[in-house]
Amino acid sequence: MRTIRSSLLVLGFAILASCADHKPAVESVTVPAATSSSGIGLPSWNDTPTKHAIVDYVARVTRLGSSEYVSPEARIAVFDNDGTLWLEQPAYTQLVFIFQRVHVLAPVHPEWNTEELFRSILKGDMNGVAATGEEGLTKLLAATHAGMSTDAFAQIVHNWFETAKDRRFDRLYTELAYQPMIEVLRYLEANGFTNYIVTGGGVEFVRAISQSVYAIPPEHVIGSTVKYKYSIMDGVPTLLRLAQIANINDGPGKPQTIEAVIGRRPLMAFGNSDGDQQMLEWTAAGSGARFAALVHHTDGEREYAYDKASKVGKLDKALDEANSKRWTVIDMQKDWNTMFVPVSAQPTQPTQPAQTK
Amino acid sequence: MRTIRSSLLVLGFAILASCADHKPAVESVTVPAATSSSGIGLPSWNDTPTKHAIVDYVARVTRLGSSEYVSPEARIAVFDNDGTLWLEQPAYTQLVFIFQRVHVLAPVHPEWNTEELFRSILKGDMNGVAATGEEGLTKLLAATHAGMSTDAFAQIVHNWFETAKDRRFDRLYTELAYQPMIEVLRYLEANGFTNYIVTGGGVEFVRAISQSVYAIPPEHVIGSTVKYKYSIMDGVPTLLRLAQIANINDGPGKPQTIEAVIGRRPLMAFGNSDGDQQMLEWTAAGSGARFAALVHHTDGEREYAYDKASKVGKLDKALDEANSKRWTVIDMQKDWNTMFVPVSAQPTQPTQPAQTK
Numbered sequence: 001m002r003t004i005r006s007s008l009l010v011l012g013f014a015i016l017a018s019c020a021d022h023k024p025a026v027e028s029v030t031v032p033a034a035t036s037s038s039g040i041g042l043p044s045w046n047d048t049p050t051k052h053a054i055v056d057y058v059a060r061v062t063r064l065g066s067s068e069y070v071s072p073e074a075r076i077a078v079f080d081n082d083g084t085l086w087l088e089q090p091a092y093t094q095l096v097f098i099f100q101r102v103h104v105l106a107p108v109h110p111e112w113n114t115e116e117l118f119r120s121i122l123k124g125d126m127n128g129v130a131a132t133g134e135e136g137l138t139k140l141l142a143a144t145h146a147g148m149s150t151d152a153f154a155q156i157v158h159n160w161f162e163t164a165k166d167r168r169f170d171r172l173y174t175e176l177a178y179q180p181m182i183e184v185l186r187y188l189e190a191n192g193f194t195n196y197i198v199t200g201g202g203v204e205f206v207r208a209i210s211q212s213v214y215a216i217p218p219e220h221v222i223g224s225t226v227k228y229k230y231s232i233m234d235g236v237p238t239l240l241r242l243a244q245i246a247n248i249n250d251g252p253g254k255p256q257t258i259e260a261v262i263g264r265r266p267l268m269a270f271g272n273s274d275g276d277q278q279m280l281e282w283t284a285a286g287s288g289a290r291f292a293a294l295v296h297h298t299d300g301e302r303e304y305a306y307d308k309a310s311k312v313g314k315l316d317k318a319l320d321e322a323n324s325k326r327w328t329v330i331d332m333q334k335d336w337n338t339m340f341v342p343v344s345a346q347p348t349q350p351t352q353p354a355q356t357k
Numbered sequence: 358m359r360t361i362r363s364s365l366l367v368l369g370f371a372i373l374a375s376c377a378d379h380k381p382a383v384e385s386v387t388v389p390a391a392t393s394s395s396g397i398g399l400p401s402w403n404d405t406p407t408k409h410a411i412v413d414y415v416a417r418v419t420r421l422g423s424s425e426y427v428s429p430e431a432r433i434a435v436f437d438n439d440g441t442l443w444l445e446q447p448a449y450t451q452l453v454f455i456f457q458r459v460h461v462l463a464p465v466h467p468e469w470n471t472e473e474l475f476r477s478i479l480k481g482d483m484n485g486v487a488a489t490g491e492e493g494l495t496k497l498l499a500a501t502h503a504g505m506s507t508d509a510f511a512q513i514v515h516n517w518f519e520t521a522k523d524r525r526f527d528r529l530y531t532e533l534a535y536q537p538m539i540e541v542l543r544y545l546e547a548n549g550f551t552n553y554i555v556t557g558g559g560v561e562f563v564r565a566i567s568q569s570v571y572a573i574p575p576e577h578v579i580g581s582t583v584k585y586k587y588s589i590m591d592g593v594p595t596l597l598r599l600a601q602i603a604n605i606n607d608g609p610g611k612p613q614t615i616e617a618v619i620g621r622r623p624l625m626a627f628g629n630s631d632g633d634q635q636m637l638e639w640t641a642a643g644s645g646a647r648f649a650a651l652v653h654h655t656d657g658e659r660e661y662a663y664d665k666a667s668k669v670g671k672l673d674k675a676l677d678e679a680n681s682k683r684w685t686v687i688d689m690q691k692d693w694n695t696m697f698v699p700v701s702a703q704p705t706q707p708t709q710p711a712q713t714k
Binding site: 073076150203204207217218219221225227228229230231232236237239246247252253255256259260261262263264278281282285 | 430433507560561564574575576578582584585586587588589593594596603604609610612613616617618619620621635638639642
């Protein structure tokens with residue numbers, strides 16, 4: 001089994017101990033009424049240099065006859081997910097899923113009561129969980145993400161997202177996507193771009209909601225993967241999920257996976273943490289005009305304010321590089337007049353994941 | 358390093374010894390004038406039940422109001438490459454590339470003269486090559502597919518394809534795609550399908566020609582992959598190709614990679630060998646109407662006739678399963694009135710691979 005050091009999950013795992021008693025600075029906030037995203041504008045963006053940087057860049061590469069013109073098939077834009085397209089504080093959504101799954105599964109696993117890792121989770125003792133380290137993480141992966149078919153896992157995740165809520169905002173996790181970023185997705189599509197989500201999270205976890213939340217189809221979600229085992233079970237061809245990491249899509253893994261899956265270097269890249277640094281570097285270093293942007297979490301009132309000192313979504317070296325290379329830094333407080341998607345924008349009937357199976 | 362037993366390359370490697378003295382049964386053939394593929398018909402297909410099976414299936418799943426209707430975003434069709442979309446006899450094109458690269462690189466590798474593997478290749482002693490086994494293959498991978506940047510490798514492959522010719526047909530390898538299959542690609546696109554190439558060959562090798570030969574963009578090519586290493590070289594972000602296999606996309610690997618990359622089960626699958634069996638099984642086992650087809654090489658005059666006894670593109674168990682499960686079996690001799698693409702259909706200016714870098 002591949003060592004999962006430095007992976008998103010390890011990071012998230014270590015964070016949990018420090019987050020266990022986390023109290024958001026602002027317990028109750030008023031979420032501003034969302035601006036309509038109809039049309040192809042960027043109404044949730046204030047009229048600041050950041051918005052102009054996006055609009056100007058798109059104009060430069062899409063204007064026919066321009067020396068910087070890029071044909072539509074090469075207009076690839078990549079977006080990190082946690083902290084870039086949706087909330088990642090106080091813990092990555094997938095980590096919340098893992099812990100809640102342990103609670104759900106505990107009744108059929110009486111042996112967990114005598115195992116330190118699971119006992120700690122069930123007692124809410126995050127320090128005890130963190131102390132189990134990578135070995136603990138492997139066990140959690142096996143317990144919550146493996147041992148079932150790909151179809152069964154997709155259904156489990158789908159069902160979880162239907163009711164799982166963030167406590168501070170009292171919203172479903174699927175309602176904590178950033179409205180201004182959704183507008184960027186639509187704006188780029190209207191300008192001939194193809195958008196990909198390039199997440200450190202599990203690819204199937206994000207695919208479960210990519211269409212309903214972002215209108216991005218599963219084949220345009222790139223993420224971390226477990227290994228599958230193809231087998232005929234009771235006469236039925238099945239892909240079984242194994243408790244083995246196949247690919248960790250974080251840090252230098254992001255450009256590597258982009259090359260393996262897309263085979264083109266992106267024109268535009270959006271991230272928010274040091275885990276996105278190499279993806280932005282790789283994008284920005286391409287020939288011609290390129291665009292790299294970091295979402296800087298500066299709004300402790302409407303969301304969270306964090307960067308260099310944060311354990312979740314740490315933004316340190318990438319911020320320094322953004323400043324020295326003049327990448328675009330999106331100041332959430334100053335640049336966005338709306339934070340989250342309007343709740344009414346959520347479809348009442350989420351797509352069944354098994355529909356095309 | 359992952360064991361590469363049972364991989365396409367190992368298979369191809371073992372084959373070489375038997376192919377070294379291979380003389381095609383027909384040394385010189387007249388390639389029939391290609392039928393124009395303009396429009397969205399299937400002019401190179403004879404009016405046989407096979408053609409009707411394709412047309413009827415497409416009609417069933419695209420007819421609005423039909424109980425078997427499938428929405429366009431779920432209309433995924435997957436195609437094996439070697440032997441399904443283009444010639445694979447007497448040896449896989451990528452294997453020819455490997456051996457020719459060794460000849461090209463030999464002058465700067467004087468040490469190869471004292472190494473049995475390379476000496477055998479340079480002398481044309483294929484039995485000696487095969488005797489080096491997996492260890493030899495690993496060395497060949499390192500010598501020909503690794504140690505350079507992804508951009509540099511793409512350029513090497515691109516340049517090779519510009520002049521490399523098959524001896525029997527005296528055509529560029531890129532001119533040995535099957536015209537009837539190209540028509541199927543276009544026919545499906547015209548009916549709202551998205552086509553993916555799912556090849557056992559290296560993904561970058563096939564991407565080098567996928568747009569110019571098949572009009573399929575790089576992001577719709579899924580294949581075997583080596584590992585990359587992201588690093589900053591002389592200040593430039595670079596993806597270095599390592600001599601390590603990341604994924605072997607053959608046999609059960611095909612449905613596994615399809616799930617990891619696309620995240621949807623295909624509606625239609627086309628293959629030609631036992632390496633495609635699981636991809637066809639996985640496709641056919643989906644809910645609703647599905648379509649699985651094997652290209653059966655039955656035409657020793659115009660191409661090659663082979664199946665169960667062949668070492669290249671062996672079609673044995675998959676053919677039995679096709680017969681028992683009533684998958685469509687394409688009889689190249691009876692079903693196709695044209696074999697290869699018209700030479701004039703090749704663009705005179707192939708796309709430069711580095712264009713979007």
